[in-house]
Structure formats: C-alpha cells, structure tokens
Amino acid sequence: MKSYSLFELNEYIKRVIALNFEEAIWIKAEISQVKESRGSVYIDLIQKDENGDTVIAQASAAIWYKSFLFIKKKLGELTDSILQDGIEVNVKVKVDFHERYGMKLSIEDIDASYTMGQVEINRQKIIERLKKADLIDRNSMTYLPPVLQNIAIISSETAAGYKDFVAQLADNPYGYSFNTTLFHVAVQGRSTSSEVTAALKEIHSRDEDFDTAIIIRGGGSKIDLSGFDDYNIGHAIATNKVPIITGIGHEIDLSVADIVSHTYLKTPTAVANYIIDHNLNYETEILSLSQQINGEVANHLKLEETTLNQIEQVLRFKPVEIVKWHKNKLEHVKNDLNQSTRFMFNKLQEELKNTERLIASLRPENILKKGFSYIETNKKIISAASELKKGDEVKIVFSDGKKAATIK
Amino acid sequence: MAKKITYASAMDELRIILEKLQTEEISIDDLSTNIKRAEALLKTCKTKLRDVEKDISSLIDSK
Numbered sequence: 414m415k416s417y418s419l420f421e422l423n424e425y426i427k428r429v430i431a432l433n434f435e436e437a438i439w440i441k442a443e444i445s446q447v448k449e450s451r452g453s454v455y456i457d458l459i460q461k462d463e464n465g466d467t468v469i470a471q472a473s474a475a476i477w478y479k480s481f482l483f484i485k486k487k488l489g490e491l492t493d494s495i496l497q498d499g500i501e502v503n504v505k506v507k508v509d510f511h512e513r514y515g516m517k518l519s520i521e522d523i524d525a526s527y528t529m530g531q532v533e534i535n536r537q538k539i540i541e542r543l544k545k546a547d548l549i550d551r552n553s554m555t556y557l558p559p560v561l562q563n564i565a566i567i568s569s570e571t572a573a574g575y576k577d578f579v580a581q582l583a584d585n586p587y588g589y590s591f592n593t594t595l596f597h598v599a600v601q602g603r604s605t606s607s608e609v610t611a612a613l614k615e616i617h618s619r620d621e622d623f624d625t626a627i628i629i630r631g632g633g634s635k636i637d638l639s640g641f642d643d644y645n646i647g648h649a650i651a652t653n654k655v656p657i658i659t660g661i662g663h664e665i666d667l668s669v670a671d672i673v674s675h676t677y678l679k680t681p682t683a684v685a686n687y688i689i690d691h692n693l694n695y696e697t698e699i700l701s702l703s704q705q706i707n708g709e710v711a712n713h714l715k716l717e718e719t720t721l722n723q724i725e726q727v728l729r730f731k732p733v734e735i736v737k738w739h740k741n742k743l744e745h746v747k748n749d750l751n752q753s754t755r756f757m758f759n760k761l762q763e764e765l766k767n768t769e770r771l772i773a774s775l776r777p778e779n780i781l782k783k784g785f786s787y788i789e790t791n792k793k794i795i796s797a798a799s800e801l802k803k804g805d806e807v808k809i810v811f812s813d814g815k816k817a818a819t820i821k
Numbered sequence: 822m823a824k825k826i827t828y829a830s831a832m833d834e835l836r837i838i839l840e841k842l843q844t845e846e847i848s849i850d851d852l853s854t855n856i857k858r859a860e861a862l863l864k865t866c867k868t869k870l871r872d873v874e875k876d877i878s879s880l881i882d883s884k
Binding site for chain 1: 832835836839842843845847849852856859860863866867870873874877881
C-alpha cells in the first residue's frame with residue numbers, strides 16, 4: 414500500500430486548487446472576525462444556514478497590503494465600515510493553498526454596493542416584520558414625561574457621541590440637573606444586537622427609574638449603523654415601557670431603531686438639545702401659567718375691593734340721606750299741622766264771634782230798644798191774647814221802664 | 822353675628838341691606854340696626870380680603 418507524506422498530499426491539493434482556480438472569483442459571505450496586522454487584514458468568512466443559526470461554511474481570508482491599499486483608495490471610509498464582523502460581503506478572492514498554512518482566500522476587491530444592498534434588504538425585511546407585528550408606533554405611544562431628568566443612556570463609554578451628549582446636557586444654560594445611567598454596549602459589530610437588546614430589557618424592567626432611555630453613537634456610514642437594523646433591537650425598543658429616543662448619527666436613511674423609537678434625532682448633541690428644550694418648554698409653560706394665575710388673582714382681588722368700596726360709599730351717604738328725607742317729611746307734617754291748626758282756630762273764632770253777635774242781637778233789651786215791648790203779669794210773660802181777660806192788670810215792659818195797664 | 826361667616830354669605834347679606842337702602846324699603850326703626858350690621862359685614866369682608874391678599878403674596882414670594 415502506497416503512503417504519501419503530508420507535504421506530498423498538501424502539494425497535490427495545492428496543484429489541484431491552482432489548476433481549478435486559475436482566476437480570482439467573486440464569492441458572497443459574512444465576515445465573522447477581522448484583525449489588522451502590519452498593513453494586512455485577516456478575516457474569517459462564514460456562511461450561515463437559511464435561519465441564520467448554524468454556520469455551514471467557513472474559510473480564512475486575507476487582504477494583503479497591496480490589495481488593501483487598492484481597496485482603501487477605491488472605497489475610502491466605507492472600507493472600515495464594511496470590514497466589520499456581521500457584515501455581508503461580495504468579495505473577489507484568489508483561492509490559495511499553502512502546504513503548511515492550508516487554504517487561504519486572498520481578497521483582491523470588495524463590491525461595496527452588494528453590502529449596501531444587503532444592508533438595505535435586511536432593513537426592509539425587519540421593518541416589514543415589525544409592521545406585521547404592529548410594533549412600529551408602539552413606543553411612540555408611551556408617555557414621555559414633561560420633565561426628563563432620569564435618563565438611561567445606551568452607548569459605548571468610549572464613543573465620542575456619548576461624551577458630546579453628557580457635555581451638552583451638563584452645559585445647559587438653565588441649570589437643569591440630570592441623573593444619567595450609562596448602559597455600556599458595543600455600538601458597532603456583531604455584539605451590538607445582543608448587548609443593546611439586553612440593555613433595553615433591563616431598562617424595561619426598571620421603568621420606574623427612568624423618564625426616558627436614549628440610544629446614541631457618533632456618526633458613521635450606513636453600514637456602520639447597520640447594527641441598529643436589527644429585529645431584536647427593534648422589538649425591544651417597540652415593546653419598551655420607557656420612551657426611547659435615538660441619536661445614532663444617520664445622515665439620510667433611518668435605521669430600524671429610529672423607526673420604532675418614540676423620537677429619533679440625527680446626533681447625540683441633537684438628543685441633548687431636544688431633552689433640554691423639552692424641559693424648557695415645560696418650565697416656560699409653568700412660568701406662564703403662574704403669571705396668568707397671579708394676574709387673575711390680582712384682578713379678582715381688585716374687583717372685590719372695588720365692590721366693597723362702592724358698598725362702603727353707599728353705606729356712608731344713604732342712611733344720612735334717608736334720615737334727612739324723614740326729617741324733611743316730619744318738618745312738612747309739622748308745618749301742615751301748624752297751618753291747619755291756625756286756620757281751624759281762626760274759623761272757630763270767626764264763628765264764635767258771629768254767634769256772639771247773633772246772641773247779642775237776640776237779647777230782649779236789645780229787641781225792646783228797637784221799639785218792641787211785651788206784656789207781663791206777676792212776672793210772667795204773656796205770649797198769647799187768650800191768656801188775658803177783661804179787667805186783668807198787666808204791665809207793659811219797654812226798654813226804658815214799665816207802664817201799668819188794664820185790659821178792657 | 823355668626824362666628825364664622827364666609828366672604829360670600831357676608832357679601833350676599835350686604836347686598837340685601839344695600840338693596841333695601843337703595844329702594845328705601847327700610848324703616849327708620851330698622852335703619853340703625855341694619856347700618857350697624859352692614860358696617861360689621863363690610864369690616865369682615867375687608868379683613869378677609871386683606872388676609873387673602875397677604876397669603877397670596879407670601880405664597881408668590883416664597884417661590
């Protein structure tokens with residue numbers, strides 16, 4: 414039985430590979446690990462099954478110094494964004510086999526548009542899934558308190574965005590103080606999903622402690638932010654009891670995290686300004702209400718005072734007026750009384766005089782003076798002829814004396 | 822006078838007396854009693870108003 418040495422075997426494999434892979438080919442894979450060393454980049458490429466659970470293929474790849482220079486020149490800043498674990502790539506590789514180091518894929522070119530497209534497709538898929546679960550507007554319906562003071566921050570403590578945010582909050586010109594709690598997470602790469610989701614779940618369970626939770630990171634390319642195009646993060650934001658505000662540095666497109674959040678803003682600084690303005694609005698409203706109340710109270714008191722003063726005025730003059738009126742009336746009555754008494758008196762006096770005169774004129778001596786006379790017998794006045802008979806002795810009384818006479 | 826008359830009921834009573842005065846429905850016999858009562862009510866109202874004013878300004882100042 415013929416036996417080969419390991420070297421012979423590997424040399425054979427190398428020849429087979431060299432024969433079959435003369436030209437570089439384009440392959441699609443996911444980056445699982447990236448390491449840069451002395452100008453070259455070492456990458457683990459993997460492929461997962463349809464469910465994304467199990468790794469079904471794996472290979473080591475490298476971008477050698479020269480190719481790396483070429484790629485960097487072509488893609489610029491996107492290079493770093495793409496060369497992250499968890500990123501789907503379409504790369505042009507030369508399949509190499511070394512007798513000692515085994516198979517290595519030498520990456521010569523990267524198709525950035527594929528990655529961008531994958532990111533977008535992934536984003537759309539997640540959005541669709543969240544829409545179906547009716548989760549898009551769920552967090553925006555949570556109650557955002559009028560004062561935001563206890564703030565949970567999901568970020569990386571080394572991220573520039575985090576420092577900007579804390580500085581911006583602390584420098585607020587209104588003297589508002591904030592209690593911030595940092596939930597340190599990776600904001601880029603494979604562990605973004607699990608760490609951000611775990612932080613969101615903890616915040617959800619401590620909802621009494623926080624007025625809001627914010628997710629921030631500094632700017633980056635669309636691919637950099639693709640960590641936030643994640644179903645688990647989206648779900649944990651949407652279902653959170655705490656209102657979530659994002660400031661994850663997007664330029665044009667919104668990430669899944671932005672879409673399901675209560676409020677999304679472009680940058681961490683914008684989030685800080687939003688929180689400060691939110692509190693300022695409340696304070697302004699309170700101040701204006703307090704001014705309104707003061708004004709109303711002052712008006713009300715003034716009105717009552719005016720009424721009391723008017724009543725006092727009436728009380729001062731009205732009783733005097735009433736008394737005066739009664740006094741006048743009394744005076745009139747008195748006058749009337751005097752006048753009518755006098756009139757009555759005069760009238761009575763006049764009547765009295767007339768009567769007196771009449772009485773005087775009727776006195777017998779006065780009648781006798783007028784030439785009348787009367788006859789008497791024994792002091793009895795005779796008023797009828799029948800009372801006398803022949804021979805009676807009578808006296809005729811005149812005003813100046815009596816004369817005796819005999820009836821014939 | 823009732824021990825703890827409210828501002829509103831003092832004001833109501835004042836208005837009744839005032840109406841009587843203005844329509845001259847009041848008799849001379851009752852005039853003095855009514856005026857004394859009105860003056861007392863007026864004093865109560867003014868004191869209450871002043872107290873409220875003081876309370877409010879101290880509340881505003883303590884902010």
